[in-house]
Amino acid sequence: EDQVTQSPEALRLQEGESSSLNCSYTVSGLRGLFWYRQDPGKGPEFLFTLYSAGEEKEKERLKATLTKKESFLHITAPKPEDSATYLCAVHDSGAGSYQLTFGKGTKLSVIP
Amino acid sequence: GAVVSQHPSRVICKSGTSVKIECRSLDFQATTMFWYRQFPKQSLMLMATSNEGSKATYEQGVEKDKFLINHASLTLSTLTVTSAHPEDSSFYICSARTAQETQYFGPGTRLLVL
Numbered sequence: 001e002d003q004v005t006q007s008p009e010a011l012r013l014q015e016g017e018s019s020s021l022n023c024s025y026t027v028s029g030l031r032g033l034f035w036y037r038q039d040p041g042k043g044p045e046f047l048f049t050l051y052s053a054g055e056e057k058e059k060e061r062l063k064a065t066l067t068k069k070e071s072f073l074h075i076t077a078p079k080p081e082d083s084a085t086y087l088c089a090v091h092d093s094g095a096g097s098y099q100l101t102f103g104k105g106t107k108l109s110v111i112p
Numbered sequence: 113g114a115v116v117s118q119h120p121s122r123v124i125c126k127s128g129t130s131v132k133i134e135c136r137s138l139d140f141q142a143t144t145m146f147w148y149r150q151f152p153k154q155s156l157m158l159m160a161t162s163n164e165g166s167k168a169t170y171e172q173g174v175e176k177d178k179f180l181i182n183h184a185s186l187t188l189s190t191l192t193v194t195s196a197h198p199e200d201s202s203f204y205i206c207s208a209r210t211a212q213e214t215q216y217f218g219p220g221t222r223l224l225v226l
Binding site for chain 2: 041091103
């Protein structure tokens with residue numbers, strides 16, 4: 001059974017204080033690992049897809065990296081507008097219909 | 113990025129009535145769409161996979177007669193909550209899968225059943 005574990009559950013940062021969010025996963029074969037951002041009362045917003053170990057992707061203050069067992073979402077010099085819940089999801093090549101398995105998310109709060 | 117819309121954004125209905133939620137992919141075609149349910153402070157729970165032109169696949173524990181899904185075209189899937197009850201109150205979110213296998217999500221529909 002696929003498992004996705006995100007840590008920490010919640011993270012409070014001062015504005016400008018860089019940190020990382022972790023996503024550990026267990027799949028039979030990784031077809032893709034996805035990062036989403038979700039604001040309260042809204043649907044998840046797509047951020048990145050990573051396909052193989054060693055891959056990295058960046059967007060503004062965010063950088064996602066991938067190993068064979070986990071992914072990190074690095075946030076550099078965060079701003080208050082980066083406050084949101086960040087969700088990690090995996091697509092297992094053994095799963096049908098392109099289903100994603102989601103972690104429970106990390107709620108990030110950036111304090112001015 | 114790809115855009116997915118949902119309508120309505122929020123709905124309040126009386127117990128026993130049916131509610132239809134529409135999910136549209138606005139700038140791409142999606143042979144596969146997904147319906148999720150999200151409870152407060154919890155992650156997304158997959159309810160069903162909707163495939164264009166065929167029957168939806170429901171996850172274990174989801175009543176297919178209560179949550180009717182129709183994927184009549186490559187840009188539209190609908191979820192109908194039949195005979196809604198207060199326990200069906202939740203945040204319903206759809207997603208559409210692109211050819212590159214990325215799921216883009218709609219903004220969600222808040223359902224409140226009185």
